[in-house]
Amino acid sequence: MCRGGDCGTVVSVQTSTTPAVHATQLSKVYGSGSSSDVKVIALDDVTVDFPRERFTAIMGPSGSGKSTLLHCLAGLDKPTSGQVYVGGTETSSLSDARLTALRRDRVGFVFQAFNLLPTLTAWENIVLPLDLAGRRPDQAFADRIIDGIGLRHRLGHKPSQLSGGQQQRVACARALITKPEVVFADEPTGALDSKSSADVLGFLRRSVDELGQTVVMVTHEPTAAAYADRVLFFADGRVVGELTEPTADRVLDRMKDLEKVDA
Amino acid sequence: MLRAMLRDLRAHKGRIAMTLIAITLGVAFVVTTWVISDSAAETLRGRDIRGDVAVTVRTVGGGPELTPAERDRLARIPGVASASGVAFGYAGLVGQDGKLTSARPTLAGTGWDSSDRFALVAGRTPAPGEVALHERQAREAGRETGDRTQILLSDGRSVDAVVAGLFTYRPFAETPPSVAFGDPGVLGDRFTRVELVARPGADIDAIAAAARDLVDPALRTVATGADLAAQAQARADDSAQSSRESLLGFAAVALLAGMFVIANTFSMLVTQRTRQLALLRAIGATRRQVRNAVLVEAGVLGWIASTLGVALGIGLGLLGLATTGSDDTNITLSVSPTSILVGYATGVPVTMIAAYASARRAAGVAPVAALRTDGSFAPRSLVARSILGGVAVAAGVVAIVSTLRNDLSTTERIVAMGGGIAVWLGVLFLAPVLANAVLRPVGRVMSRRGGPATRLGVRNSVRDSRRTAATTSALMVGLALVCAFATLGSSITSMLSSSIQATVPAEATVVESPVDNVALGTDVLDKARSVPGVTNASADRYMFVKVTHNGSTSQTTMSAIEPGGVIRPEVVAGTGDVRRGAVVGENQAAMIGARLGDEVTLVLDPTTSVTTTIVGLHKGMEGRPLFYVDLAVMPAKLKATTVTSVYATGPDAAAVRAGIEAAFLDRPDVVVTDRDGVIKEATEGFQLLLSLMYALFGAAIIIAAFGVVNTLALSVMERTREIGVLRAVGASRPLIRRAIRVESVVICAYGGLLGILVGIGFGAVMNHAMMGQSLWEFSVPYEIIGAALIGMVVVGVLAALWPARRASRTDILAAIGTT
């Protein structure tokens, strides 16, 4: 049994050429097997790479399978078939205990809202994954992150005393504190105004540029996607397009093109 | 509107199951009590009525007995078919161990007759030279029909008789005798009463009137059989009622504990539905509609749970009667409509009262709450509640402090008790604030020391101090009661022992009767004195008497002792020299308002009283003689016949003991023991009573445990999303389980410790107010407290099992999906 969070760290082979996250022939089918349920194919044979130290945005219409992809990549959900490699470790065959350790040590996650535990202060929320692993935070690194989110004076506050944007920045800090292979963010700015969005996105951008992080973010907003190095377009459970060096306008144009194809 | 709420109720079966269990258990306890006392009353009713006697003539207490001549005169009254004399006399049934059985032998013998007094259950009518035994005493003595048994008679004679049969007995007012002699002459030719049987059609009132004319009304009482039967019935009902009342006290405690659980559950159910309620308000439901909907919901739950509780209670009651009632043949099982009604009349209102606060809160939900994302109430202020609690505690403390003296009058004792109860209630009100004040710092320390599971668990336990307090209240009440009575019990036990230790020398050999508070034979003291090696032998003459002081009379106890004997009261004021007057227990003196130098009259029996002056106060207590007087002031006729214990000392204690044991070797009416034996005997019955109480209060603790499970399970549901996030960022399942377990143990430990502290305090106050001892002179029941400490941790761990499992199985994606 895996107690105290000290499960064996997942062994991995890392070279600078392996992508941070790699998925091959990933499929996720809902409603299969049971009775009269209509099958929903959320992911349809997706093969995709997320290179290290890059910021990737994923866009696509509602219901296209973006969240499902993120969940499968982050070890929150099991794909129906296909493989996921996080930093060279194949995750779909891992036990629950090992997956838990993987999420804790090597993956960061930012949800759209309700990311934080209400009983813990901002600081305690940030270091929660380290705490769960029984490790002490690297103070210098923690300082850099905290300066990055600009909330040093609010560290002792409970989430209920922070604004939505501040809460999301705390959530981002928590995702980064373990220096993970990759940070996944599912519409992290979906519930924020433009100023707060800019704060959060700016922070994610700098974490890639200054800390060498790998970030994968799902978003509906072209302006948000413009912060990324690369945009993947998703529809009906597949990757249908890609754009590098995106600007808001180019993303918008591309989205219009895709809609036309759809129609 | 209502339909929506009820459908909602149905949709949350899991959430309400625990509430149902809490109400069901409480109701079941009440109904069980009712069924048992009903059946007890019904059993007595069915058995006790005698229809065969028209009129009885009996002696007035202590007066001369009836003679055969009187009987014959009564038999000649017109309309009387027959008159029989009924005698009761000393008969000590000796058991297989060679000692008397526990029944008081004084009036335990009677002559067999063919009246309805006896109902044979085994064997046959005893012939002269044989006896029949009451079946209960026969069982205790280990005798069956056909056995030979020794029976002691008054003045030390004894007979060996064959047991011809076993009987059950229908008394008018007397304690059922143990032995019925086939030869009525054994008890002499004087009667305690004469029973007249009427000819068919005779006028019973006329017979009674004629009998009254024949006898001296100062010495004889005439009553008709119908009157006596009615009185016997009234006594049976009374005793059923009083046992019902004491049992209902425990049921009330269980219900109170249940109420906390129910109130807490409703409050949580309402909190969880804030959004739904707000939506209802937003689309136009009035406050009243929302409140009534919650109340109706409570009513429905109360109704269902009461039905279950009534069924369970009847089952438990009948089961209890069937198993424990086995020493009485054919118990009448009685389930009266009242017992069922009582079940509903407690279950439904208790649930609705408990739900009322939640209903009001639900009605107060602002419609905008539907739009808020966190969907919870703003925390309610604890100020009013804390002020109320603070005032109650302060008032209680003042009441206790102002009655700190030892010599309290009855009113002051009531004030002290009231103070104790006020503090207790105050602490209940203060529980949330105390939870904040105590658990936060403790939590901080534990967080620093412990791992993440501890930290999370402790944090969650102080998250909503109102809820924590409500959850623990039931546990607190249950444990406080247990600890209060344990403290009282252990204090009384230790005071009894120290009181006995102070009055009786350790090396004294003690001679007593095997039967509690029964006088020894008149020869025992002299026989002990004549044992070689005994230099001082003296006696206690423990009697239940009345005391009159300043015109008011009350019950008390006394003992006449030899001045300079072995027994020395533990004097705290005045003198211990009984030659100068009475030495009285200091709290007894305070109770009757008497001081040193006051004159009191002790009424020994209707014809004997002793007037004396109080010359000393001793440290005695209930259970030991309260008035010590000089043997010399006792009337001669009582001097020899009232000896209850003989204490013998000599230069060689072992030789004294051996000598006395040898002297009384074959005496069934005497046991030889020492001071420790006396202490053991004095405290034993008390311990038994206490264990029974613990068992009954246990019901409250079981309900409290359900309350903890309930709260935890609901909290876990409330925190689904949070647990999902925790799992997503890497908390393992065991860690989640541990966190919930820590939370549960912290909650239980808080309630438990509070309960133990309040219990010890209240026990000390009870000891002070009821036993008249100093407030500080209580003794701590370490064993019970140890058991309570272990118990509360066990309850904490067990209560967490199911909620922790649930929490650790949370589906991460589903949890994150919920808002």
Ligand SMILES: Nc1ncnc2c1ncn2[C@@H]1O[C@H](COP(=O)(O)OP(=O)(O)OP(=O)(O)O)[C@@H](O)[C@H]1O
């Ligand atoms: N638990 C489930 N059971 C059945 N179908 C599901 C389940 N979860 C998701 N789906 C379906 O899978 C498809 C992809 O869902 P997903 O949540 O990945 O979409 P998305 O791209 O994130 O959409 P959005 O932009 O609205 O968040 C949808 O059609 C959805 O209905």
Ligand SMILES: [Mg+2]
């Ligand atoms: Mg989505």
